Amino acid sequence: MYNEKVNISSESVRNAAKEAIARRGVLISDIAEIVFEMQYPYSNGLTLAHCIQSVERVLNKREVQHAILVGVELDELAEKGMLSQPLQQLIESDESLFGIDETLAIGSVLTYGSIAMTTYGHLDKQKIGIIKKLDTRDGTGVHTFLDDLIASIAASASSRLAHRIRDVEETGESIAGRDKV
Amino acid sequence: MYNEKVNISSESVRNAAKEAIARRGVLISDIAEIVFEMQYPYSNGLTLAHCIQSVERVLNKREVQHAILVGVELDELAEKGMLSQPLQQLIESDESLFGIDETLAIGSVLTYGSIAMTTYGHLDKQKIGIIKKLDTRDGTGVHTFLDDLIASIAASASSRLAHRIRDVEETGESIAGRDKV
Amino acid sequence: MYNEKVNISSESVRNAAKEAIARRGVLISDIAEIVFEMQYPYSNGLTLAHCIQSVERVLNKREVQHAILVGVELDELAEKGMLSQPLQQLIESDESLFGIDETLAIGSVLTYGSIAMTTYGHLDKQKIGIIKKLDTRDGTGVHTFLDDLIASIAASASSRLAHRIRDVEETGESIAGRDKV
Amino acid sequence: MYNEKVNISSESVRNAAKEAIARRGVLISDIAEIVFEMQYPYSNGLTLAHCIQSVERVLNKREVQHAILVGVELDELAEKGMLSQPLQQLIESDESLFGIDETLAIGSVLTYGSIAMTTYGHLDKQKIGIIKKLDTRDGTGVHTFLDDLIASIAASASSRLAHRIRDVEETGESIAGRDKV
Numbered sequence A, B, C, D: 001m002y003n004e005k006v007n008i009s010s011e012s013v014r015n016a017a018k019e020a021i022a023r024r025g026v027l028i029s030d031i032a033e034i035v036f037e038m039q040y041p042y043s044n045g046l047t048l049a050h051c052i053q054s055v056e057r058v059l060n061k062r063e064v065q066h067a068i069l070v071g072v073e074l075d076e077l078a079e080k081g082m083l084s085q086p087l088q089q090l091i092e093s094d095e096s097l098f099g100i101d102e103t104l105a106i107g108s109v110l111t112y113g114s115i116a117m118t119t120y121g122h123l124d125k126q127k128i129g130i131i132k133k134l135d136t137r138d139g140t141g142v143h144t145f146l147d148d149l150i151a152s153i154a155a156s157a158s159s160r161l162a163h164r165i166r167d168v169e170e171t172g173e174s175i176a177g178r179d180k181v
C-alpha cells in the first residue's frame, strides 16, 4: 500500500512550493529586495528585476522546493497544534537550541556553494527586510522554519547572481541594460 | 500566544527520541550490530557492549534527538495520510529525488565529522542489518526518514568509536577487557 | 603587495583543474564509467557519451574546480615532501582519522544536493573503477585527496543525470537516442 | 614508500595546530573575546575565563586541528609564492568567488551543529575583533583561510557554551561563580 513508485510531477511540486511561500505571506519581491540590498554594492547596473529573476531560478530547484514544503508544513502543523510532544513545543516556541530549521536551510543553500552558506548565516542573524517582519510577528503564527528558508533562498539567489555577473564581466560586458543575468 | 520562550527539559526530549525509535521497531542493539560490523576489522577486542555504549552516547546528543523527532514525526504523519499534497505523496512513496531525509541525517552525522559522513553514505546504500529490514517492509509502513536516521546514528557511533580507540591506543593500551571506550 | 583584487579568468581556472586531473592519471572517461555503472540500472538508453557529458558539466563548476586545484596541490606537495610537519605525515600516510580530503569533497558534492552526498559516501567506500586503482597504487604517489575528489565528481555527475532524466521522462520522452541529456 | 600506516601522535597534531594559530598572530584570548561578545547577552555570570576554556576545548578536537593545519599551510605557502598557478593567485588575492576557505571552516564548525554554522556565517561577514584586524592587515600577509578558521572556532566555542549553559540551568543552577562550564 505504501512505497508504490509513483512519479509526482515536477510542476505540481514547484507550484506547491511557490504557493506555500505566498500563503505564508512572503512575496518573491520581498526576497528579491534582500538580494538587491546584499548585492548592489558589488554590481554596477543591478536592478530589482535581476534579483527577482534570480530568486525565481532558485525556486525552480527541486532541493529548494522540497525544503520549503517540509518546513512550511511543520510550521503550519505547529500552528494547528497537530504535532506530538515535545516536538510541538520545540517548534511552537522556536526553541533556541533546536536547529533542524537551520539544517533544512543549510541543506538547500549548500547547493549554491560555501559562500552562499556564509551569506545565509549572516542574513539569518541580521534579519533584514521580510525576515525581520517574520521574526517580530510574535503571537500571530509560527515561523520557526520560514525565516531560515527565506534567508537561504535570498543567500542562494545572491550567490547565483555573483557568479553570473562575473561570467558576464569576463566577456568584457556589464549587466547594466540587460534583462536577464 | 506562540513563541513564548519556554525551556523544554533535555530529559523529556531525550526520552521522546529514544521512545520514537523503539516505537518504530528499532532496538539499540540493532544499531549497535551495524556499528560492530563496521568497526571490528579495525579494533582488537571490540565487543557489542562497546558498540551499544557508543550508540547510547550518540543518542544523548541534542542534534541527533531533534533529527529523530522530526523524521519519525514525518514518517508517522505520512502513514496516517495527514500531510498535505504533494508532500504526502513524496514521503509516502519514498520518491527517489526527494532528499530531505538525507539532509536531516547529514545534519546530524556531520556533528561527528566528515569521515562519519562518508560512512553514512556507505551504510545508506549498502542497507545492512536493520536498515535492510526497514527498506523491505514494503507496504506495512513509511520509513522514508527512519532508514537514513538509523544509518546516520550507526555511522556516528562508528566514527566516535574510531576516535576513542585511537586515543586509548596512543596511551599504549587496548580496549580489550575494558567496559567503556 | 598581497590582496590586490585581480580577477583570475574562469577559463584559466577551468583549464588548470582539468589539466590537474589529467596530470594525476585520471581520464574523464574513467570517471564517466563509474557514473555509467551507478546510473544504468535506472536509465533506459543511457550511454557512456551521456555520462561523459555529465562529468564535463560538473567539471565546469567553479566550486568543483577550486576543490580539485587545492586537493591535487596538497597531494603533489606531499609527494615532494614540501609540507610542514605533521601535515606532511598526515597526508603522505593517508592517516585514517584525517578528514580534510572528505571535507573538500563533501563541499563540492553538496552543490549537487543531499542524494549526491550519499552517493559519494558509497563510492568512497566501495572504491570502484579508477578510485580502486588510485587506492592500490601504493608507494608510487600520494592520492589522499584525489580519490575523494574523483568519487565526488562521479557522484555529482550521477545525481545530475538522475535529475535530468526525470525532467526528460516527464515530457513523455526518453533519453534513448538523444545526444545530450 | 608513501602510504605507510604510521600513527601520528594526537599530541603532536594538537601542539602544531595551537602553534600555527599563535605564529599567525592570534591569541586564544582574541578568539575568546569574540565568544564573550556573542554569548554574554544570553548568559548571566559568563566570564572571559569561561570563553577561554570553551575555545580550548574546541581546539582539542581533531577535525578542528586538521582544518587549522591545512588552512594555515595554504596561507603561508601563498605568502612564500610556493603554490602553482592559478591557485597561488586565487589564494594570494583572496578571490571573492573562491570558497575553499569557507568549505574548510564549515566542515569544522558543523561538528558543533547547525546553529554553530549559522553563527559562523554571521561572524565571517561581521568581522568583529581579531577577524577584522586580520582582514585589514592588507599587504602584510595572506589570511585567506585564517579569518574563516578563527570565525569557525569562535562560533563553535559559542555554540558549545550555549549547550553547556542550558545543561547547567536545567539543574536549577547558574554558571556564575563556576570555574568550568
Ligand SMILES: [Ca+2]
Pocket (backbone or CB within 6 Å): A101, A102, A143, A144, A145, A146, A147, A148
Ligand atoms: Ca528559525
Ligand SMILES: [Ca+2]
Pocket (backbone or CB within 6 Å): B101, B102, B143, B144, B145, B146, B147, B148
Ligand atoms: Ca530514506
Ligand SMILES: [Ca+2]
Pocket (backbone or CB within 6 Å): C101, C102, C143, C144, C145, C146, C147, C148
Ligand atoms: Ca582520501
Ligand SMILES: [Ca+2]
Pocket (backbone or CB within 6 Å): D101, D102, D143, D144, D145, D146, D147, D148
Ligand atoms: Ca577567507
